[in-house]
Amino acid sequence: MYTLLVKTHVTLALLSFISFIIRAWWGFSHSALxxxxxxxxxxxxxxVFMLIxxxxxxxxxxxxxxxxxxxxxxLSLFIVYAFSTMLLFQLTLKRRIRVLLMIVTCGIWLTIFTIGKAHTPLLFG
Structure with missing residues (x-):
């Protein structure tokens, strides 16, 4: 049961991140999508299912x-990640700031993923 739940959690995290990337791409390309x-x-x-x-x-x-x-x-980084994704989708942001925020947001996600994989704190360990 544990192994299935871990695989489900990782899959949901990856799908959520892919969804974010797609939506960010639409934002960069000024798509109505x-x-x-x-x-x-x-x-x-x-x-939500990833958090559950x-x-x-x-x-x-x-x-x-x-x-x-x-x-x-x-958890702390997830909250920062959620906040940065909300900022990224503000339509009034200049392209340069949007690109920087996208890079930072992806870095945050990779850090969260790394911490989850290692079960070791990276920033305050």
Missing amino acids: VENKFALVIHQILT SAGTLCIMLDQFPFVNGWLTEK
């Missing part, structure tokens, strides 16, 4: 944010 409600809802559903699987894994592992450093980092 960036305003597509269906694409946003799919992204939100993927993210993360919570379930925490319970199964008996490890929790604010108790275990690596989970605290992951």
Whole structure:
């Protein structure tokens, strides 16, 4: 059961990130699809199920944010990631700032993924 849940969590995280990349690409190309409600809802559903699987894994592992450093980092970075994705989709941003924010957001996601894989805090360890 644990292995299936981990694979599900990782798959949902990857799908959520791919969804983010696609939506960001639409934003860079000034496509009307960036305003597509269906694409946003799919992204939100993927993210919610990813968070549910993360919570379930925490319970199964008996490890929790604010108790275990690596989970605290992951949660903190996820909040920053969510905030940066919301900023990225502000239509008033200049292209240069949007590109920089995209790079930072991808870096945050990769850091979250690395911390999750290693179960070790990277930033405050």
